[in-house]
Amino acid sequence: MAIIINIDVMLAKRKMSVTELSERVGITMANLSILKNGKAKAVRFSTLDAICKHLDCQPGDILEYTSDEGTQ
Template identity: 70%
Template structure:
C-alpha cells in the first residue's frame, strides 16, 4: 500500500505509549493498533486532528505517500 502510517515513529519521538495516546484521544486501543500497523482502510479527519493535537505534529508527520516499487497502484473504482 502506498500510504505509510508513521504513528509508531511519532510515539517514539514523544516517548508515549499507544495506551496513553488511546486514553488521551478517546479512541480504543484496538482501533489505534489497526491504524499503527497500517491495516486501516481510512481515517477520519477528526481522528487525525486529535492525533496531531496530542502528538504536537502535522498530518504529514503521521501519513506518508510512497508509490509501490513495481509502479502499480491499487485504485478502487466506484
Template identity: 65%
Template sequence: MPIVVDVDVMLAKRKMTVGALAEKVGITPANLAVLKNGRAKAVRFTTLDALCESLECQPGDLLRWEPGEEGPGTESG
C-alpha cells in the same frame, strides 16, 4: 497501499505509549493498533486532528506516500 502511517515514530519521539495516546485521542488501543500497523482502510479527519493535537505534530508527520508499497489485502492492477 502506498500510504504509510508513522504513528509509531511519533510515539517514540514523544515517549508515549499506545494506551496513553489512545486515551487522549478517544479511541480504543485496538483501533489505534490497526492504524499504527497500516491495516486501516481510512482515517477520519477528527481522529487525525486528535492525533496531531495529542502528539503536537502535523498530518505529514503521521502519513506519507511511498510509491510501490503494497500492504496486506491490496490488489495490483
C-alpha cells in the same frame, strides 16, 4: 498500500505509549493498533486532528506516501 503510517515514530519521539495516546484521543487500543499497523482502510479527519493535537505534529509527520510501482 502506498500510504505508510508513522504513529510509532511520533510516539517514540514524544516518549508516549500507545495506551496513553488512545486514552487522550478517545479511540480504542484495537482501533489505534489497526491504524498504526497500516491495516486501516480510512481515518476520520477528527481522529487525525486529535492524534496530531496530542502528538504535537502535522498530518505529514504521521502519513507518508510511497510509490507503489511494480505492484498490481
